[in-house]
Amino acid sequence: MIDLRSDTITQPNEAMLDAMYEARLGDDSRDGDPTVRKLEALAADRTGKDAAMFVPSGTMGNLVALMAHTGRGGEVLLEEGAHILKHEMGGIAQVAGLFHRTIRGRRGAMDLGMLGEAINAALKPNKLATALIEMETTHNNAGGTVLTLDHMAAVHALGREHGIPVHTDGARLFNAAVALGVPAERIARHTDSVTFCVSKGLSAPVGSLLCGTAEFIGRARAFRRMLGGNLRQAGMLAAAGIVALQTMVDRLAEDHRTARQLAEGLFKLSPGLIDPKTVETNIVRVDTSGSGWSAEDWSKALAAYGVRVAPGGPAQLRFVTHRHISSADIETTLAAFRELWRKAPGQPASRAG
Numbered sequence: 001m002i003d004l005r006s007d008t009i010t011q012p013n014e015a016m017l018d019a020m021y022e023a024r025l026g027d028d029s030r031d032g033d034p035t036v037r038k039l040e041a042l043a044a045d046r047t048g049k050d051a052a053m054f055v056p057s058g059t060m061g062n063l064v065a066l067m068a069h070t071g072r073g074g075e076v077l078l079e080e081g082a083h084i085l086k087h088e089m090g091g092i093a094q095v096a097g098l099f100h101r102t103i104r105g106r107r108g109a110m111d112l113g114m115l116g117e118a119i120n121a122a123l124k125p126n127k128l129a130t131a132l133i134e135m136e137t138t139h140n141n142a143g144g145t146v147l148t149l150d151h152m153a154a155v156h157a158l159g160r161e162h163g164i165p166v167h168t169d170g171a172r173l174f175n176a177a178v179a180l181g182v183p184a185e186r187i188a189r190h191t192d193s194v195t196f197c198v199s200k201g202l203s204a205p206v207g208s209l210l211c212g213t214a215e216f217i218g219r220a221r222a223f224r225r226m227l228g229g230n231l232r233q234a235g236m237l238a239a240a241g242i243v244a245l246q247t248m249v250d251r252l253a254e255d256h257r258t259a260r261q262l263a264e265g266l267f268k269l270s271p272g273l274i275d276p277k278t279v280e281t282n283i284v285r286v287d288t289s290g291s292g293w294s295a296e297d298w299s300k301a302l303a304a305y306g307v308r309v310a311p312g313g314p315a316q317l318r319f320v321t322h323r324h325i326s327s328a329d330i331e332t333t334l335a336a337f338r339e340l341w342r343k344a345p346g347q348p349a350s351r352a353g
């Protein structure tokens with residue numbers, strides 16, 4: 001199967017498996033695990049932050065960040081399609097005890113005017129105080145889009161002006177860095193804390209890092225424990241994360257190329273499917289509304305051709321490229337898509353019978 005459902009399906013490579021086998025281990029919840037500490041130091045270094053903390057998932061990294069920044073109270077301002085809202089099971093309210101207000105976005109970037117207007121620096125008799133501002137880069141629901149450094153700097157400045165912390169969900173932070181052609185630190189300097197995952201395009205099997213000031217990470221460690229995220233000999237997982245950070249970042253450019261190749265092929269077939277110019281990283285969101293088939297229909301039909309794709313909405317397919325997807329796989333995918341396109345009920349040929 002050509003599996004384009006997500007970059008989370010990537011398998012650890014030989015070097016990761018060797019590192020996991022040889023990792024020095026300890027009790028991370030007690031005296032510390034030396035390999036986890038090494039990964040945390042590397043993550044802090046790459047993001048230019050004082051400290052970092054290993055967590056089992058991006059979802060937990062974000063949740064712990066929400067709790068550690070806010071102390072459970074107030075309102076979080078974030079873009080309307082934020083992963084935290086759409087796919088993290090309401091943890092922001094149900095666990096972190098926070099209210100949220102969405103800000104209209106364009107390609108994942110919040111409208112700065114609206115953000116400024118929504119900020120409420122102090123609790124009022126009829127208004128919650130803003131406790132946190134959240135950004136996401138790359139932005140999953142917007143199609144893997146990358147926030148510009150200027151946008152991030154402007155959001156961070158707004159936060160500073162009002163004494164409000166800023167957290168960034170950078171699950172695919174290194175895709176953003178590669179797309180911008182800058183080290184991850186250049187992005188992370190425009191946020192007080194950032195979560196990134198080694199388990200996605202970087203190909204490690206498990207894990208994410210939350211990075212920020214030493215004081216913030218100290219508080220975050222308590223919340224991680226509260227959520228059951230304290231692991232023991234986690235160095236086995238962290239060892240793969242170290243290899244991921246050391247060897248897998250630059251190759252993300254290949255995933256961006258295959259995503260572009262896919263988008264260009266689909267655009268040639270029908271411009272309504274996707275505008276290749278909107279593809280900035282490894283996510284390609286394709287509009288199937290003109291085909292007469294739902295995204296679910298497409299997903300089933302493509303599976304019969306050996307191509308797995310997840311629906312990203314009723315009329316949207318989400319393709320994600322990664323280390324196991326070659327340029328030849330993209331050609332195979334395009335050939336399958338073309339053949340199905342001719343059969344789809346929305347096409348003139350099939351309407352004519």
Ligand SMILES: Cc1ncc(COP(=O)(O)O)c(C=O)c1O
Nearest residue numbers: 057058059060083140169171197
């Ligand atoms: C933008 C974004 N944030 C957070 C997450 C959550 O990561 P995890 O699946 O490790 O919980 C994802 C997962 O796809 C994501 O795309």
